[in-house]
Amino acid sequence: MLHDGRHALVVDPGAAQPVxxxxxxxxxxxxxxxxxxxxxxxxxxxxxxxxxxxxxxxGPVGEVMPEPLTxxxxxxxxxxxGLEFEVIAVPGHTAGHIAYYGALADRAxxxxxxxxxxxxxxxxxxxxxxAQMLASLDRLxxxxxxxxxxxxxxxxxxxxxxxxxxxxxxxALAAYLETARGLRAQQQPTLPTTLLLERQINPFLRSxxxxxxxxxxxxxxxxxxxxxxxxxxxxxxxxx
Numbered sequence: 034m035l036h037d038g039r040h041a042l043v044v045d046p047g048a049a050q051p052v053x054x055x056x057x058x059x060x061x062x063x064x065x066x067x068x069x070x071x072x073x074x075x076x077x078x079x080x081x082x083x084x085x086x087x088x089x090x091x092g093p094v095g096e097v098m099p100e101p102l103t104x105x106x107x108x109x110x111x112x113x114x115g116l117e118f119e120v121i122a123v124p125g126h127t128a129g130h131i132a133y134y135g136a137l138a139d140r141a142x143x144x145x146x147x148x149x150x151x152x153x154x155x156x157x158x159x160x161x162x163x164a165q166m167l168a169s170l171d172r173l174x175x176x177x178x179x180x181x182x183x184x185x186x187x188x189x190x191x192x193x194x195x196x197x198x199x200x201x202x203x204x205a206l207a208a209y210l211e212t213a214r215g216l217r218a219q220q221q222p223t224l225p226t227t228l229l230l231e232r233q234i235n236p237f238l239r240s241x242x243x244x245x246x247x248x249x250x251x252x253x254x255x256x257x258x259x260x261x262x263x264x265x266x267x268x269x270x271x272x273x
Contacts, residue, residue, distance in 0.1 A: 035114065035143070040064040042113045043088075044133070044145045045185050049078035053085060065113045068092035068102070069147030070130040075185065095129030105131065123149040123173065125166030126156030134176065141179040141227075149173065151184045152213075152226040153206075154192030155237040157271065163264035167240070174238050178229035189213050189223040195273045196236050199248045199266070205233040240266055 034043045034055060042065040046052050056063055063086040066079055070093060079099040083090055090102035091111060098104075105111065107122035118135045123146065132146040148156035149166075150173050158166055173182075193210045200206055209230065213223045232238050239245050240263045249256050253265035 036061050037114050040114055042067060043082070044183070045069055045075035045147060046078035046082055047074040047076070049081035049085070052078060052082055056086070062086070063088040066090045067113070067118075067133050067145060068098060069132060069145065069149075069185070070127040071096040071098060072127065072148070075147065093129040093131045096127060107131070121172055123147075123169035125149060125158055125161035125169045128160040130156075130161075130169075132173065134180075136177075141181050142177055143183060143225075144173065144176060144180050144228075145183050146173060147185050149184075150182060150231070150235075150237075151186060151192055152182070152189040152223055152231065153196045153209075153235050154188055154270070155235075155267070158267060163267060164260045166267070167260060167263045170237055174228065174232060176228055178227065178232075180228045181225040182228060182231060183225045187222055187224060189226075190217055193234070195270050196234060198273065199236045199269075200239070200242075200244050202244070203234065205230075209234050236266060237263070 034041055041061040041063050043052050044067045066082055066088050068076055076099055079090055082088060091105050092098040092102050094104040094106040105120045107120060109120040111118050116135050118133045121132045121134055123130050123132050126148045130147060130149055132144060135143040149169055190213055193213060196206055216223050236245055241259055246262055249262050249265045252269045256262045256265040
């Protein structure tokens, strides 16, 4: 949830009740619901929130969504809470997955990326291809270093365990693992992360690094070009 003290937007509400409770607790009016893809853990609360608040719903043009909603696609620009967001197509996890990027005037940019990019990880390839996901992650990785990455799940510790198996000698990774463990021990989120950090620790953003390529070829010696390496890395994670 993002709010300005009076109005709020919520991204990928899998359930309505926690959102309604947060709105009531902070005396907020829900202005908009942004949806990144069709999976029920991201859309399950949409209908109830729309009915309870009258909020407008925005979602990807290429996926089955709870109607009615405004369809958006790559390059669409929209305004919520007085902030401008750009829609970025990021197929891979699902065929029509999108992200919302807001370049704020006085603060670090925001990226709501659903299940495409996680801290130290990326989403499973349920509908898209490895080439699509690699291209999608490349688009996100090209955003400014300071971008705050607001992903949809707190998978950081399990992702870091895999990342350390891929790059055991990555000192930035080892340091961040300790930071993340400390946060979770205090019941604090590791999110949002930043793109600068993710480029240092996330094997799926580092799949062209020699250290990652060597590790992947230890798992799958047939991984030749960059797409094959990325595909093997994702398969390794699936089995990890």
